[in-house]
Amino acid sequence: MTSWVDVARLRQGLYRFFGGALLPPDASRRESLIAAAGYLDGLGIEAFAFSGAWDVLVGTLECLPSSRELSAEYTRLFASGMDGELCPPTESFYTGSAEGGDLATAVAAVQRDYAVLGLSVVDASQPPDHATSELEAMAGLCSREVEDWESKQIEEVRVRLGVEHGFLRRHLAAWFPAFRLRVERSHKLPFYSATVDATAAFLVHEVDFIAWMRRVLEKNNEHSSLAV
């Protein structure tokens, strides 16, 4: 058993971790990821179904190749597509074309959602529909959820979960499976494949988990005076 606020913090941490792992690698990020994985690993992830994919990712972190090799793999997979399939970690690449809309329309839809949520992309080096940006947006929403839990605002939490669920379903959950398939076909080093697998497993779980939390809070609204 763990508290709701702890679960919200764990989810926030995982979103941030996965977002960071999908940024271009450098020596400091590499060390940060290893440290963060060690910390998150001790927070009870084994209770959740995605922990199998997480364990594989942690296993790859334990024997990471050099930063230079990792950079080469990052560029090959996500930027150049040389010697394999290009796997852009951006939503518009998958939803923009599949639904017949142009890429800019898909990007605009993401930006519109950020604006509605009061979020903006600070790091101009990444496109707004980059996986990291969207994962960071989810981390931001989880952070607000943590505050709501801490201030015992159960009704606020319920609304917040609805927002999280909507954003997740409209964006990450809609395109990440296709992205994962591409990476699975094209990877050469295990790290990015494991990262994308673990992220995909986590996102599948999140869709179910948030939906369940919303149901519970709706059914228990008579207990709204109770909070952690």
Added chain:
Amino acid sequence: MNTQVLLCSSPPVHPIEPAAHVSEIDNLCRQPELIAEYANGADRLVLALHRDDYALAEVQAQARLLRLDPFGVQIVHVEGEPSATFGVTLSGLMARAEAFTGSKPDHAKAVFPRRLSRRTLLTVPKPEYTAVPDVDRQTCVAADGCRACVDVCPQDAYRWNAGRVVFNKDACEPCGRCVTGCPVGAVTNPTVAPAQVRAQLEAIVLTSVDPVGISFVCRRGRAELPDWWHAIEVPCTAMVPGSWLVATLMLGAAAATALPCGPTGCPLEQDATSGAAVGFARALLTKVGENPDRVPRAVDHQELLSPIEPVSLDDPFGPQGPVEVVLALMSPGDRRSVLELDHPGAPTGIVEINADTCTACLACATTCPTDALGQDFTADRLTLSFDAARCCACGQCISRCPEIKRDAISMTRRVDTRLLGLGPQVVHESPVSRCVSCGSPVASVATLDRLDTLLGPEHAGTMEYLSTRCLDCRGKW
């Protein structure tokens, strides 16, 4: 492979033969943390626990700590003193665990309490996961129009939308109907893979000294079987086709059946489906001169007959298993060479075309997930062929036929070994209209005539246009 068996021995249970690999742990049900301690280094795990005495969520979490997929962990419930053949049961479960090939994130459905008490609202209960089906998009042929999973699901968990099957995990109470109902094997449930069923069955047959009966039992039920009967758990016995029961006999069991849930019946109201499968297996055995009571409708304490001679089978529990089983059943030379059996539980079908009303629009052939219905264009004709050996009686051809109200196509659930061995046979022919621009086929003349009738003489110009140009050339005109 390091497969370990942990047995909760509180109350103590003795003796268990063969004793190898079995660790008896006092009060394991109440102390799941001992799982990680005792099974450290295991690749596969079998647990013998007391029903209602352990928390599944805790057991699953312990398995994950061991880097094991919880869906691959086999749990058998011990109630009272285990039977003398409990060792055989464990051997079967070990084989089933070893045949587990892993699950995907989409296979997991979190099952939480519907409502939390005032006390538990303060904390998050550990989620318990149940395995639900997942559709492999690479294998699925929904884009061609197949909706077999939508049709068989008793809970409306599937929806077909624009060539894609959408699965609603929340609506699914796993019954496995979609797993065995998918004609191409695109729907999987990691806890009931054909390879696991086969491995468990073969291990039970191999380790048992005496003839054994195999009963497919529902996970939701509580089957009480005599010592010489062994259970193979499935999400619901309605998923078990009659051919599985016959295959079980051919792989060495002396008897086989699929038991209904219990006196109150199947909570998913699938009793009729299970009954039809048992009925088909009995009818098939009768046809080939075997005793139908090898597939009893209920398990009693009667002594079992000697097993029939084992037959080598390739993939009897896979999508094409029914045809393989029937043909293998017929193969010994002294058995009758032609077998015809009409039965509502038959897992194979025969499609017939009504030449008077079929317009050869090819909707049936395009949709047919197993390519039992095929199409071929020659210079001036279109032929529709049917291969009985590929038909799984899914009925997709019937559902998609636009002329079904005029009985253009019909399908009978039937086993006919003469037709099974013939290969594709032409069942309908129609002259074809070709594009005046590029020469490609436009449509069958019968389809165009039917359209002409429906549109009427005021659309003669449109019909002229549609009849003489293919889809690619219409825009260029």
